[in-house]
Amino acid sequence: MTPTSLFSAPDSTAAFSAPDAFLAGARRVAIHQPNLFPRLTTLAKLWAADCWVVLDNVQFARRDYQHRARLAALTDPGMRQWLSLATHLPEGQPTLIGDALLADPARSQRRVGQLLQQLYGRSRHWPLFQERLGPLLSLFNTTDRLAAISEASTLILLRLLGWRGQIMSSSDLPARLGRSRRLADLAKACGARTYLCGTGGMRYLAVDAFTRQGIHVTAFRTPSEGVWASAREVSAVRALMVLGPKVLARELSAVAVAQS
Template structure:
């Protein structure tokens, strides 16, 4: 199980963890954080990896800094839609895999005209990548599930709701999680490590779109599943 907030067009490392899990619990009721990946993605060119640019969804916080992610609002949705499409075509339109992505993006772009919520667009953008890679898991939202307060306790309770046997945790989370709160629920914390060479050297910095447009959905899905298979054998999830 994994439970990060939704990210627009997530990074390769995030996508790898989601593809390895059976459940993705979207943290939609935690505090929105500006200048984070909750409303922006960093793009890198296909043939020019040093060509880099942030693709951001300008976001208004109606409740100030304490606004929950699910309540954050898009500023000027139509302008954000145009800019999103223009930048994605600029960076990836030359790829032979662009037509498949272009078609998959259509419902995400339509959301800019039907919702003012940043989270709706970011979650949908992750969905389409998972769909292209053949993910068969289930998506839940933390706002709809019961969990006790406390950073680790909350994550442990959310994992327990799904009946998970394992919680996939990145290297950053391993530094603060109280493992005993998971083990008391019968859940193993499985460190999720991705390679650091090849196309993975920038996997934590850039959107997975670059790898998708270079390799194509089938080859990228195979590569990500190979990474998942190399994790600790206890990574089995419910």
Template sequence: MCAVHQPNLFPRLTTLAKLFAADTWIVLDDVQFTRRDYQHRTRLAALEDPDQTRWLSIPTHLPQGRQTAVLDALIADPASARRRAEAMIRQEYRTSPHWPSMQTALEPVWAAFDTGRTAAVAETSTHILLDLLGWPGLILTAGGLSARTERSERLADLTAAAGAGTYLCGTGGMTYLDPAPFTARGIAVAPFLPPAAGIWASARRVTALWALAHLGPAGLAARLRALAGAPDSLEAAA
């Protein structure tokens, strides 16, 4: 099973859960960068109240203007952006009993600011969460795989190039996906439908760091394994 997704900064729980349910994550970093999207920002939720939120953003410079690809976007001031990101996350989650393990896991993210590339920070922020939760999957980069350019054809080609027989598609993707290129390649399309109750009530809006701070790595991993094992059972991980 394969998921294709752009690098997201400290991804929302729904995004992280979809990647966790897949065997392979193909990082879609060669598409056009979109400002005011999750490629360079995330919504932090207060530890005690997930409805109390604020944005954490990485100021980003686009060398080719609106045509700049995700992988070519540059952090405007890496040192300042790193300090601000560290301070905001520490302020929100340092009172969690799981903060020591989170703090250690976040170190590679802060180091990624030294690359000067927004995508490197975003991808690392997702990678460390998957590692912390014990995800055994494989990460590939879209730019290194052969695929056509039309959207649905490209997703089908990337899935095939990864050797996967199923494409795991989020609810947003299902609204535009053309199943024909997948059918032609003998690839199944599986919709990913997370629950809407419990920790999932805010999962489409706020970073997965909030759930991690509440449940810890073992607790959150158990919820995601339950969902991955039975993605159509809405009570499994609620």
């Protein structure tokens, strides 16, 4: 289900990829549900990892970010608008993320393309982003799987920022039941030495489940000033359109190294 092959890596990642010293010595794994154009805090955690496990076999949540993104205006981050994709749940509320379907793929395709251009078309970084957006818009013609679209939207941002990591799907990996045990098993299956956990996850995570697997848990934190002021609230697309990929990647690199 991973559409990795649709998106090529940047022409040169050497200028703004995570430092080799950061990646060496410990395989860092982040586990996160596929989000539609994720918030900057989420993107930062994924970018800091060298393996992202897409958590696609847990229950879909309508109030979460799997099918929607809060976009902030280019000139005013306080002006915000939801980009939402109408979603059909074949099994009702128990439907897993990987089984959720787009209710109207053609309409969703138009909505994504039109709203992003409306909000960010005046950015000098828009042409590059628009070019990378093309394969995502084409994906709407070949699949009605929401998770594939959301994952691809995240991958666009990661690749633009020079991320060279690996993607795996939780549905393809063995894991026991139980929230913390499941995550620990998934991390172990990816050869993790370090698990990057967001601040929300740290409230419920049973760290000992990871310790027994020989995995260190790092509480992933981001700054709260500058471009990070609204990082927990709005999609990372605005930061990309304001700063450009090289500057934003340096911001992410600094945050990634600070987790050591």
